[in-house]
Amino acid sequence: MQEHGQAIVFLFTLAIFALVMGLVLKRKITERFAVLWMAISFLLLLTSSLGFRYIFKIAEVFGIPYPPSALFLIVIFGLTLLVIELFVWISRLNERSRILAQQVALLWDRLEKSNAQRTDLP
Amino acid sequence: MMSRQNNPKMEAVANAPAATARNDQPRVLIIVPAFNEARSLPALLRALHSQCPGCDVVVIDDGSTDGTREALAGQARVVSLACNLGIGGAVQTGLKIALLENYDIAMQVDGDGQHPAHEVSKLLAALHEMQCDLVVGSRFRNAGGFKSTLARRIAIHLFSASLSRICGTRITDATSGFRAMNRRAIELLARRYSEDYPEVEALVVAHRAGLRIGEVAVQMSERTAGKSSIGSIKSVIYMIKVPLAIFMTLLRRSEARL
Numbered sequence: 001m002q003e004h005g006q007a008i009v010f011l012f013t014l015a016i017f018a019l020v021m022g023l024v025l026k027r028k029i030t031e032r033f034a035v036l037w038m039a040i041s042f043l044l045l046l047t048s049s050l051g052f053r054y055i056f057k058i059a060e061v062f063g064i065p066y067p068p069s070a071l072f073l074i075v076i077f078g079l080t081l082l083v084i085e086l087f088v089w090i091s092r093l094n095e096r097s098r099i100l101a102q103q104v105a106l107l108w109d110r111l112e113k114s115n116a117q118r119t120d121l122p
Numbered sequence: 123m124m125s126r127q128n129n130p131k132m133e134a135v136a137n138a139p140a141a142t143a144r145n146d147q148p149r150v151l152i153i154v155p156a157f158n159e160a161r162s163l164p165a166l167l168r169a170l171h172s173q174c175p176g177c178d179v180v181v182i183d184d185g186s187t188d189g190t191r192e193a194l195a196g197q198a199r200v201v202s203l204a205c206n207l208g209i210g211g212a213v214q215t216g217l218k219i220a221l222l223e224n225y226d227i228a229m230q231v232d233g234d235g236q237h238p239a240h241e242v243s244k245l246l247a248a249l250h251e252m253q254c255d256l257v258v259g260s261r262f263r264n265a266g267g268f269k270s271t272l273a274r275r276i277a278i279h280l281f282s283a284s285l286s287r288i289c290g291t292r293i294t295d296a297t298s299g300f301r302a303m304n305r306r307a308i309e310l311l312a313r314r315y316s317e318d319y320p321e322v323e324a325l326v327v328a329h330r331a332g333l334r335i336g337e338v339a340v341q342m343s344e345r346t347a348g349k350s351s352i353g354s355i356k357s358v359i360y361m362i363k364v365p366l367a368i369f370m371t372l373l374r375r376s377e378a379r380l
Contacts, residue, residue, distance in 0.1 A: 101204050106219065
C-alpha cells in the first residue's frame, strides 16, 4: 500500500516537473518561478521517498490521531506560503505598473507640449 | 520598495521648464484628479480660471471613458493616465508634475465640483500665514455647506479624532481631499502616496516626516454630476484599510524622515 502511495507521488512530481519545464520552454513562466516549482517538486520527491515513515512520527509528536492529516497540514502550510509569495509579487507588479502609467502620462504630456511648440513656429 | 519611485530617470525625462518669469509670487499648480467627470469639469475649470488667476491648472484624467480629455480640449492642460490608477495614483501624478516643473505650491481640487474654486485662495493664504507645509480644507469647522451623509460623517470624525491625537493639532476633516501643499510636502508626497483612500494616510506620512499640518474652514458643495467613487462595500474596506495604513505608517520609523 505504501509503495503504491509512493509511486503516485513520484509520478505526480514528474508530471509537475515536466509541466514547469514545458512552461519555461514556451516562455509562459519565468525562471524565477520555475526554480520555485522545481524546489517544490524536489520536496515532494523527498517526501515520497523518505518522508512517508516520518509522517507517522510527526503526527505522533503533534498529537494528530490520523497521520495523513499531518501530511495535509504540512502541504497546506507550504501552499499558503506560496500564495503569500505570489501576493508579494503581485503587489510589486502593481507598484511598477502604477509608476509606468504615471511616467507614460508625463511623457505624453511633454510630447504634446513640444509638438504644440513646433507647430506654433512660423 | 517605495523609494524606487524616486528613480533618477524620472528627473531626466521631464526636467523643469521654468519658462515663466520668476517673480516673488509663488508658482501654484492646481491638481484636479478626475475620473469620468466630463460633465462637472468645464464649470469647475471656468471657476478656477476666474477665481484663481496666476495659478496653473492640470487635470489628471484617470483613465476616463466618458471623453473627459476630448471635452476639455483647449480648456485646460490634461494629463491622461493610460489606465485607471485610482485617486491616489492620479493625485501623485499631479504631485510629480509639480515636483518636476518646480512649482512652489500644489493644490488638490477634486474634479467632482465638491471643492469650490473661491475657497482656493483661503487655503493658499493659510499655507503662508499658518506657516504650515500642508493645509487641509475642512467642511466641519464652521456651519454651512454640504457635510456628507451620516455614516460618512461618523467615519470622518473617527479618523479626524485619532489623527488629531497623532499629529498633535486639531484636525476635523482628515478625509478631505481639498488641500494645499508647499514644496517640502510636494517632495515627500510625490514619492510616497498611497494608491487608494490616500488622504488620511498622507497626513500621517507628512506628520511623521516632520511636516507641519494645518486646517482651515471651507465650504463644500454636493457633487454636481457623476457619482462618488466609494460605494457600500468599498466603504467597509476603507474602514479597515485606512486605520491599518495609519498604524503601519506609525510603525515604519526608519523611513519616516526624509
